[in-house]
Amino acid sequence: MKMKSRVEKTYIYGILIFFSLLFLAPLFWMVTTSLKSPEELYLFPPKWIPSSLHFENFKEAWISQPFTQFLKNSLTVTILATLGQIVSSALVAYGFARFTFKGRDFLFMVLLATMMIPWEVTMIPLYMEFNFLGWINTLKPLIVPAWFGAPFYIFLMRQFIMGIPKELDEAARIDGANSFQIFYKIYLPLMKPILILVGVFSMLNCWNDYLGPLVFLNDQSKYTLTLGLAQFKGMFGVDMEGIMAITFLISIPPLILFFAAQRYIVDDVSKSGVKG
Amino acid sequence: MRKISLLAMILVLVSAFSLAACSNSSSGEKASGGSGEEKDGKGNTTLRFATWDSGEALKIQQDIAKKFEEKNPGVKVQVEAYGDGFDQKLAASFGAKNPPDMMYMWNFPAYSESLEPLDAYLEGDTEMDMDDFYQGLFNYSSMNGKIYGMPAGFTTRVVYYNKDLFDAANVPYPKDGWTWDDFQQIAKKLSDPSKKQYGVGIVPEPDTYDLQGLVWSNGGSFISNDGKEVKGYMNSPKTIESIEILSNLLKKKSAVLVGGKNQQSGDDIFKAGKIAMWESGIWPLAGFKEAKINFGTVEVPSFGAKPAKGVIASSAVSVAKDSKHKELAYKFVKFYSSAEAIKMRTADLPVRISVVKEMNMEQDLLISPFYKMLERSTDTPAFLLNSNWNEINRNLSAAVNAVMLGQDAEKLLNKAVQDSEKYMKK
Amino acid sequence: MMKSLLASPTPYVEIKRKKKIKWDKVVPLLFISPWVIGFLAFTLGPLLYSLFISFYDWPVVGKATFIGLDNYKTMFMDDPLFWQSLWVTVKFAALFVPLNIVVALVLAILLNQNVKGHSFFRTFFYLPSVISGVALAMIWAWVFNGEYGILNYFLSLVDITGPNWLNETGWALIAMVIASLWGQGTMMLIFLAGLKGISGELYEAASIDGANKLTQFFKITLPLLTPTILFNVITTIIAAFQQLTLALLLTGGGPLNSTYFYAMYVYENAFKYFKMGYSSANAWFMFLIVLGLTMLVFKSSSAWVYYEGEVKKK
Known part of the structure; x- marks a missing residue:
């Protein structure tokens, strides 16, 4: 396993670099577009490196709408919703993975089914419900439902838990621990990678959510970053520099988070004691 | 199992009824209690x-x-x-x-x-x-x-033209009162596929709303003035002829397909100096100025002596x-x-x-x-004439799209008329 | 095994035996209660409302009229776009689901090879998943344009005349598949997490037994990865059927409805044609199809998915 031949390594690096280029080239264009002057934007064949870098494009785009306020709202929603998502999804996933109870499989199918509901048709009734609760034009519709778990994350965590050998909790049970103690003391530490993975997904999901904020928020002071971004795209015109600049800026926080979090997701698993 | 499904059934029914009730009342009083009445401190x-x-x-x-x-x-x-x-x-x-x-x-x-x-x-x-x-x-x-x-x-919609490209090809700038024949000739002269330069950009899925100006200019129309008939209008020879002008430009390589609202839009290709003419509303004008394009605007061409017509957004x-x-x-x-x-x-x-x-x-x-x-925008657009226009337009748009991609206009418009008959209220 | 779990005796509860038994039934429900409450509060109502409204003609602005099964009748008997969009979606899913799984799995396996700089490669591969939809569509418009697109520009360098990707009926759907594959980062990450969960000791033991790499992959990696594969298959199927953003922003369903996805059909019926009742009927049909597919995959899973900690019903 550890004795890789040089040829094999060259192949692996070759493929990795090839795919990296595939994934990065369009993004490179996004970054350079946001730095170009208006005259250079639409040249063909395209200019990969702008002749002068217009960093002021970022500032102009940022102050063209109250993006600092949007950032605050996005942070509020993302942090609170992600927190709720992790806690509730972990509990529910454990419930489905580690217990046998009547109707479990039926309920789990229902849970999976809720992933498939097309939002186009539940959006209006949901709007009615939030309107009835007085939640329209507040951040609550974007935060509160997250505290009741989401099927995608529950399903993901359930698959992970089901891969953990059961001998662990049987030992703990003999020591007199109850289910909640077992969950808290044994499973949560083991679930760290998957908790962080769900955290990253959920955070990105909230951060980039466009539809929820569009439908449930009215006042600009409540807008999130994606709604701010959408304001560069009207019915009759698109401000490409603005979109590229803001997209670049709002991609940075999730990227940093991902870069920092990834080693906990994929590198530490083997050390955390789960033996496959 | 049985107990849980029973419980689930009851909950389903209860929430169904409460929601139905809630939605009925929300038309009346409930909305006013909600965020409708917004007063700050x-x-x-x-x-x-x-x-x-x-x-x-x-x-x-x-x-x-x-x-x-x-x-x-x-x-x-x-x-x-x-x-x-x-x-x-x-x-x-x-x-x-x-x-x-x-x-x-x-x-x-x-x-x-x-x-x-x-x-x-x-x-x-x-x-x-x-x-x-x-x-x-x-x-x-x-x-x-x-x-x-x-x-x-x-x-309204006008034709933007890139003065630099006209100058380079020694073609005089278009003037108000020009015709579609002029247009086709100019487009031909300004096209050079080897340089990826074309006379005009055409959207593969043109909004039929915008096309109306072209059709009216030729004395055609998509629908009768009373809004009750598409047969003999949408597929009339005049309508077909006007739409075929665009597809013929494409066939002769005097035009290139560009994105409309989606894709890489004609606005951008015009800015890149790759199309000499571009038909649009006022929207891209500021952008063209900002990108320092040397451009002019002119009325849309007419069909011979018939007056050119336009449509308003x-x-x-x-x-x-x-x-x-x-x-x-x-x-x-x-x-x-x-x-x-x-x-x-x-x-x-x-x-x-x-x-x-x-x-x-x-x-x-x-x-x-x-x-x-x-x-010149005195005609009434089709969507104001027939309440089912949305549905009819679905068929028309599909036909126009196919024509731009090189298919037979007459056959497709006949089919669009046929498919639309069921939406015509007699 | 199941018995020992449910009736696990704890030393101090001998006296309260009866109560303890009750707790055993309540505890699992307590764990799943957040989802059950959320489902009843935020999902079930709207879901049933959409079913209810699917029997109505409701132009959103204006009054709803009860029309019985007419929406469903129209859909099956009298709407070619319904069949067209369904067919497009099935084709898309048939291409996208297997490709997405394979690409994500291959990338994950490559990244799992302890190469130097793996954290950077990981970030690169995941990067496209971070970009929000509007910008993504613009990037792809720039890549796929027939005359001025970057993809055809590169192809022309090696003397290939590329197609007009987004304006030819044969290519537009393929362009959609390519663009969708670009966002495989989520799947890749999930696979990677699954791969890392497989202990290296198993491979070492297999090496000692003389198993080669290929055998190891099929005998160790793949079986232990099946729970992850199950998850990815099901969520990718769902994603394929809900594919909307790209079509809406990039092709608008064209050319000639060749990328007119079912989700777009539902969307346009609701928000372009304002036929909310009809759209709900469309949506319920899609819901049933995806549910049926998922149940099929799920039921089959007992035959091919291997859970280490499974509560096997004997």
Whole structure:
């Protein structure tokens, strides 16, 4: 396993670099577009490196709408919703993975089914419900439902838990621990990678959510970053520099988070004691 | 298992009934208890104003709203920018009976049932000088003889041309009164596929709304004037001929397919200097200036001696029927169409004759073709003539799309007529 | 095994035996209660409302009229776009689901090879998933344009005349698949987490037994990865059927409806044609199809998915 031949390594690096280029080239264009002057934007064949870098494009785009306020709202929603998502999804996933109870499989199918509901048709009734609760034009519709778990994350965590050998909790049970103690003391530490993975997904999901904020928020002071971004795209015109600049800026926080979090997701698993 | 499913059944039924009940009542009292009545701590009234504009145009609207707030202490105008999610958001809020008080509007057939007719307000208003508006615009914001929106801005469609490309090919600039024959010849001369340069950009899925100008210019039409017949109109030889002009340009490589609203848009290709002519509204004009393109504008070509015709894209402001502050909302609409506010709207064209005169806009060479096209936009667009136009247009759009991709126009338009017959109310 | 779990005796509860038994039934429900409450509060109502409205003609603005099964009848008997969009979606899913799984799995396996700089490669591969939809569509418009697109520009360098990707009926759907594959980062990450969960000791033991790499992959990696594969298959199927953003922003369903996805059909019926009742009927049909597919995959899973800690019903 550890004795890789040089040829094999060259192949692996070759493929990795090839795919990296595939994934990065369009993004490179996004970054350079946001730095170009208006005259250079639409040249063909395209200019990969702008002749002068217009960093002021970022500032102009940022102050063209109250993006600092949007950032605050996005942070509020993302942090609170992600927190709720992790806690509730972990509990529910454990419930489905580690217990046998009547109707479990039926309920789990229902849970999976809720992933498939097309939002186009539940959006209006949901709007009615939030309107009835007085939640329209507040951040609550974007935060509160997250505290009741989401099927995608529950399903993901359930698959992970089901891969953990059961001998662990049987030992703990003999020591007199109850289910909640077992969950808290044994499973949560083991679930760290998957908790962080769900955290990253959920955070990105909230951060980039466009539809929820569009439908449930009215006042600009409540807008999130994606709604701010959408304001560069009207019915009759698109401000490409603005979109590229803001997209670049709002991609940075999730990227940093991902870069920092990834080693906990994929590198530490083997050390955390789960033996496959 | 049985107990749980029983429990689930009961819960399902209970929530179903409560939701049905809730939705029924929400049409009446519930909405008023919700966020409909918005007053902040200082006893201010909040008016909600929805727009589809973005960028600079949005900023202008926010400025106009601020001006209105200054003049009306105690009123706060909340500008809600829905961008291209406009219909979606508006549908959700109308569906849930919680619409904005005022909104941008063009699609009157779809929304008029939920909009407040403004006639009564206008009649009782001695200050409102209706004669100062370009009268043709009211065509576009009226349904069944009632005015549902006050014009706020508009644009007609003209042909933009890149002067540098014309100069390089030694072709004289097009002039008002030119014909489609001229157009085709110029496009041919300005095309050089080896340099990826073409005479004109054509959208593969042109909005049939925009195509109407072309069809009318040839004396054709998509639908009869009474809106009751498409057969013999949508598939008439004149209609077919006008649409084939575009597909022939493509076949002769005098034109290139460019994206419309999606994809890489013709605006961008024009900026890149790869197409010499581009037909559009006022929207890209500021962008072309900013990108320092040397360009001019000209009326659309005509078919020989027949007069060229155009179509208007109009933005009107309407008041929701369910608004709690209709009087105040009308006051806003009135301010919005006042000379003072119209002057602030630099992203599209002024709707008031006095403003156009005062700002000398008809002398502006880039702007004057738009006003000439306004005079030529006297026909009523199809969507105002038949309430099922949306459905009919689905068939028409599919046919036009296929024609642009090189298929036979006559066959496809005949099929579109055939498929549309069931939507024609006799 | 199941018995020992449910009736696990704890030393101090001998006296309260009866109560303890009750707790055993309540505890699992307590764990799943957040989802059950959320489902009843935020999902079930709207879901049933949409079913209810699917029997109505409801133009959103204006009154709803009861029309019985007419929406469903129209859909099956009298709407070619319904079949067209369904067919497009099935084709898309048939291409996208297997490709997405394979690409994500291959990338994950490559990244799992302890190469130097793996954290950077990981970030690169995941990067496209971070970009929000509007910008993504613009990037792809720039890539796929027939005359001025970057993809055809590169192809022309090696003397290939590329197609007009987004304007030819044969290519547009393939362009959609390519663009969708670009966002495989989520799947890749999930696979990677699954791969890292497989102990290295198993491979070492297999090496000692003389198993080669290929055998190891099929005998160790793949079986232990099956729970992850199950998850990815099901969520990718769902994603394929809900694919909307790209079509809406990039092709608008064209050319000639060749990328007119079912989700777009539902969307346009609701928000372009304002036929909310009809759209709900469309949506319920899609819901049933995807549910059926998922149940099929799920039921089959007992035959091919291997859970280490499974509570096997004997």
